[in-house]
Amino acid sequence: xxxxxxxxxxxxxxxxxxxxxxxxxxxxxxxxxxxxxxxxxxxxxxxxxxxxxxxxxxxxxxxxxxxxxxxxxxxxxxxxxxxxxxxxxxxxxxxxxxxxxxxxxxxxxxxxxxxxxxxxxxxxxxxxxxxxxxxxxxxxxxxxxxxxxxxxxxxxxxxxxxxxxxxxxxxxxxxxxxxxxxxxxxxxxxxxxxxxxxxxxxxxxxxxxxxxx
Amino acid sequence: xxxxxxxxxxxxxxxxxxxxxxxxxxxxxxxxxxxxxxxxxxxxxxxxxxxxxxxxxxxxxxxxxxxxxxxxxxxxxxxxxxxxxxxxxxxxxxxxxxxxxxxxxxxxxxxxxxxxxxxxxxxxxxxxxxxxxxxxxxxxxxxxxxxxxxxxxxxxxxxxxxxxxxxxxxxxxxxxxxxxxxxxxxxxxxxxxxxxxxxxxxxxxxxxxxxxx
DNA sequence: CTTGTCGGTGTACAGACGTACACCCAAACT
DNA sequence: AGTTTGGGTGTACGTCTGTACACCGACAAG
Numbered sequence: 016x017x018x019x020x021x022x023x024x025x026x027x028x029x030x031x032x033x034x035x036x037x038x039x040x041x042x043x044x045x046x047x048x049x050x051x052x053x054x055x056x057x058x059x060x061x062x063x064x065x066x067x068x069x070x071x072x073x074x075x076x077x078x079x080x081x082x083x084x085x086x087x088x089x090x091x092x093x094x095x096x097x098x099x100x101x102x103x104x105x106x107x108x109x110x111x112x113x114x115x116x117x118x119x120x121x122x123x124x125x126x127x128x129x130x131x132x133x134x135x136x137x138x139x140x141x142x143x144x145x146x147x148x149x150x151x152x153x154x155x156x157x158x159x160x161x162x163x164x165x166x167x168x169x170x171x172x173x174x175x176x177x178x179x180x181x182x183x184x185x186x187x188x189x190x191x192x193x194x195x196x197x198x199x200x201x202x203x204x205x206x207x208x209x210x211x212x213x214x215x216x217x218x219x220x221x222x223x224x225x226x227x228x
Numbered sequence: 229x230x231x232x233x234x235x236x237x238x239x240x241x242x243x244x245x246x247x248x249x250x251x252x253x254x255x256x257x258x259x260x261x262x263x264x265x266x267x268x269x270x271x272x273x274x275x276x277x278x279x280x281x282x283x284x285x286x287x288x289x290x291x292x293x294x295x296x297x298x299x300x301x302x303x304x305x306x307x308x309x310x311x312x313x314x315x316x317x318x319x320x321x322x323x324x325x326x327x328x329x330x331x332x333x334x335x336x337x338x339x340x341x342x343x344x345x346x347x348x349x350x351x352x353x354x355x356x357x358x359x360x361x362x363x364x365x366x367x368x369x370x371x372x373x374x375x376x377x378x379x380x381x382x383x384x385x386x387x388x389x390x391x392x393x394x395x396x397x398x399x400x401x402x403x404x405x406x407x408x409x410x411x412x413x414x415x416x417x418x419x420x421x422x423x424x425x426x427x428x429x430x431x432x433x434x435x436x437x438x439x440x441x
Numbered sequence: 442c443t444t445g446t447c448g449g450t451g452t453a454c455a456g457a458c459g460t461a462c463a464c465c466c467a468a469a470c471t
Numbered sequence: 472a473g474t475t476t477g478g479g480t481g482t483a484c485g486t487c488t489g490t491a492c493a494c495c496g497a498c499a500a501g
Binding site: 442443444446447448449450452453456458459460461462463464465466467468469471 | 472473475479486492493497500501
């Protein structure tokens with residue numbers, strides 16, 4: 016029952032983060048008022064400053080948290096339960112794993128994906144910057160990941176980054192759509208099918224590619 | 229010198245639209261205050277209502293205007309100054325035309341592209357809805373466009389839409405980046421190169437595609 | 442020449458905003 | 472046991488918000 020001081024502080028801190036994430040869905044973090052967050056949490060406005068210096072700083076924490084969810088998804092997409100026997104099997108396993116990770120992970124943290132989609136372009140400048148940076152890191156990780164698959168020798172480093180950019184863009188867009196779909200099963204199925212076929216198309220193009228022209 | 233009443237009204241209406249488009253760059257339309265717009269235009273706040281019922285309604289006009297710019301770009305991408313002789317030439321002409329249209333049209337209406345990028349996810353609900361609808365129309369147009377090129381017979385209607393979605397997503401993302409790049413020539417060149425190579429990759433994959441598997 | 446329309450003005454108000462300041466009191470440290 | 476720390480409170484301020492209301496004066500129509 017008794018709560019240590021740090022525990023209590025962490026609890027209201029979490030409550031603030033959750034309230035902010037929920038309230039900014041209406042518009043955007045840039046239009047979110049400190050007072051509204053405080054009211055939702057059940058504290059007086061000035062108490063907000065005990066935890067964050069400003070809404071922007073709170074936003075940076077939400078970016079961190081959201082990309083935590085995204086990285087979890089990516090980790091799932093990279094892990095194969097049964098190692099693919101040949102190149103053809105690898106190809107199919109990559110597509111399956113990626114799309115499965117998408118549809119199972121996004122609904123569990125849909126507010127995070129909606130947050131990224133919104134604030135990437137419309138959030139406060141530091142938040143936009145942080146999101147942009149995180150996405151760049153993810154593209155680079157994906158590029159080095161692709162470089163390791165057999166037959167990637169024909170790909171220049173530049174082209175790997177460009178391919179990664181294409182894939183991240185497409186999949187992030189589907190993640191955002193999925194996060195907006197809620198539990199409308201038909202919409203989810205259509206997004207899943209679209210993601211799967213687009214991955215197929217791009218990877219088939221990739222197999223054909225040769226950076227030397 | 230003398231100005232008719234309708235001319236004068238249209239002039240301040242344009243001034244309001246321009247001021248709103250400029251001011252909402254700081255955050256988003258949802259966070260834009262009617263008073264700030266009025267002050268920028270040089271009219272009293274209540275005069276705003278002579279032209280628009282609300283900020284949201286103004287936003288719908290800005291959507292219309294912005295997609296006017298986008299459709300101009302698409303028209304340029306579709307027109308070939310010299311008709312391609314063979315399939316290979318058509319392939320290259322499509323890529324060239326599209327990327328050229330991108331880099332010449334986006335800087336001329338960069339505020340419109342930034343507007344679309346921001347408000348697509350973060351704007352007022354009616355604005356988001358309008359943008360989503362316009363993008364869907366564009367994807368459909370592109371799909372019927374692709375259906376007309378020789379060798380598109382192996383593509384199902386569904387797959388054409390999915391391909392169009394992939395292309396529109398990728399190119400819109402590049403347009404937004406380009407609109408943020410300003411006149412930093414090196415950044416512009418990198419985006420141009422990325423767009424060109426991604427189009428290549430996707431279209432090479434498309435040539436290989438067969439909806440019958 | 443009269444009359445009506447209508448873009449724009451000025452005042453006014455209630456509410457929300459960020460934040461400065463002084464204060465409280467229970468947990469934590471000495 | 473005494474003292475410090477720090478999360479939370481309440482009041483108070485100046486500023487900004489949307490919008491209601493009465494008004495003006497020039498252009499357009501009769």
